Amino acid sequence: MLYKLWRSFIKEIQLLKRDSGGIVIIFLMPLLLIITITLIQDSTFKNLEGSKIPIIFIDNDKSEVSKVIKKELETSKTFELVTDYSEKSAEKAVFTGDYQMAIVIPENLTKDLNSNIDSKVQTVVSSFGLETDSTSTNAVASKAKDIHLYFDPATNTGFKNSVMNAINKMVFEIENKKIYKAFQDQLGTTEDLENKSLITFKEITPNKGNEEVMPNSVQHNVPAWALFAIFFIVVPLSINLVKEKSQGTSVRVRVSPTPYYIHILGKTFTYLIICVIQFLLMVAVGIWLFPLMDLPQFDVSGKMLHLLIVTLFAGLAAIGFGVLIGTVSDTQEQSAPFGATSVVVLAAIGGIWVPVFLMPEFMQKIAQFSPMNWGLNAYYDIILRNSGIGEIAKELIFLFLFYIAMVSISLLYERKQNSV
Structure with missing residues (x-):
């Protein structure tokens, strides 16, 4: 056999x-x-690390919030901001595939954000029977503002989600800092109430000896x-x-x-x-x-x-x-x-x-x-x-x-x- x-x-x-x-x-x-x-x-991975993606950035606010968002985008090492567009021309440029995306910051974003925060903080402070700061007693809540994001129709969904999450995180951090600052002003305290992350993420990978094994x-x-x-x-x-x-x-x-x-x-x-x-x-x-x-x-x-x-x-x-x-x-x-x-x-x-x-x-x-x-x-x-x-x-x-x-x-x- x-x-x-x-x-x-x-x-x-x-x-x-x-x-x-x-x-x-x-x-x-x-x-x-x-x-x-x-x-x-x-090579694709290295190119994404070493090169920047050009995106259109339109700042109609030209104030504190928009400047923070712009600075974060510029220091992210991912995007190259193009600013010489109007919203209408940016929409056309993105939808025809010339650019991956456009970010449009609305007018009075900082002003309206401050008004909303002041109004809400006053309401909270008043509910505890505390006196509010007289300099901001007339604050009136404004309608929420929308940051317009235009994406090329051929853009990957994962890219869209990652960009929107990043911008949402930036806006959330800005709002938090302003809320803490508003409470400081209303309560008249000098103690530093700056919002710092109490929880952070640490990736745990398999170890080989004393070295981490990175896939x-x-x-x-x-x-x-x-x-x-x-x-x-x-x-x-x-x-x-x-x-x-x-x-x-x-x-x-x-x-x-x-x-x-x-x-x-x-x-x-x-x-x-x-x-x-x-x-x-x-x-x-x-x-x-x-x-x-x-x-x-x-x-x-x-x-x-x-x-x-x-x-x-x-x-x-x-x-x-x-x-x-x-x-x-x-x-x-x-x-x-x-x-x-x-x-x-x-x-x-x-x-x-x-x-x-x-x-x-x-x-x-x-x-x-x-x-x-x-x-x-x-x-x-x-x-x-x-x-x-x-x-x-x-x-x-x-x-x-x-x-x-x-x-x-x-x-x-x-x-x-x-x-x-």
Whole structure:
């Protein structure tokens, strides 16, 4: 039995050697993909850090509040303020895509804000039976003012939300300081009541020794695109199975004394080796090439064995899927496009292209059934969450069961098609 399995393995190696160009593509394509994607993401991040986004800023208030907002925007290192626009021309410039956004500060914003605060503070102080400051007893509450924000229709929703939250925070802090100042004036106290944050946020990250482990683009891209490359062997594997049908090889396999599942196991071992080599090449690029390209180094210290185990199980899932496609397809024109398209769809559903948590709720549920999502979660658990085999056992079991299910369906289909 072992000899037959070995001969089946040798046969697969010989078949692959006949298509040396295809083998080069299998290994070269993922490397080019991971280098390109990582460079684009990293350079984009650096560009956002080093360059400013031009936005239109119109100050119709020209007083304390608007000056504070303008100063905060200028010192944020994110925006470059353009001020030579009217509100009408700014609206046109933004809606035609010339600028990402425009901020319009209304007239008398500071004056009306002060009036509103004075009026409310007087009401509160009077409710306690205290005398109010005679210099502000005539304060009348004004209608709330709107700061107009214009966004390019093509602007990302996340960018809109972050800008609106930042401006809202600035206005909130200004209002708080003015409220404290108004209470000081009304109560006639000289004690410093300046509003200072009593609660702050501190990010806690995993530690490695005395150093914090900070996730980076490489830690996300290497496992994600390695997994994509592993599943892309579905294409050559399914094509080889179809070739065997058209060339009569599958007939000779069926009439030979060797069981058909030995033939499938031979393919499994052969393509598992390819999957491991693909992953090792990806890791090598992350460890040695990325630092030379001014990218973060991929850290696999103490994790390589676990990562290889995940790679083997992910490879099994990919091979099972490729066997099924090759078994049910009659021509290469069926297997190649369907195999490539299905891998892309599985990658999209599994979180390779877009993180699962950003997907709609029903897509998040669908993602739980994607083998690429299982593999990606297992990789992330090891690399980013420092998990062991016990923590990823569920994903490994799912990947193995997926392989068993795909191969079992293929064997049943093959038996049914060739039954006399």
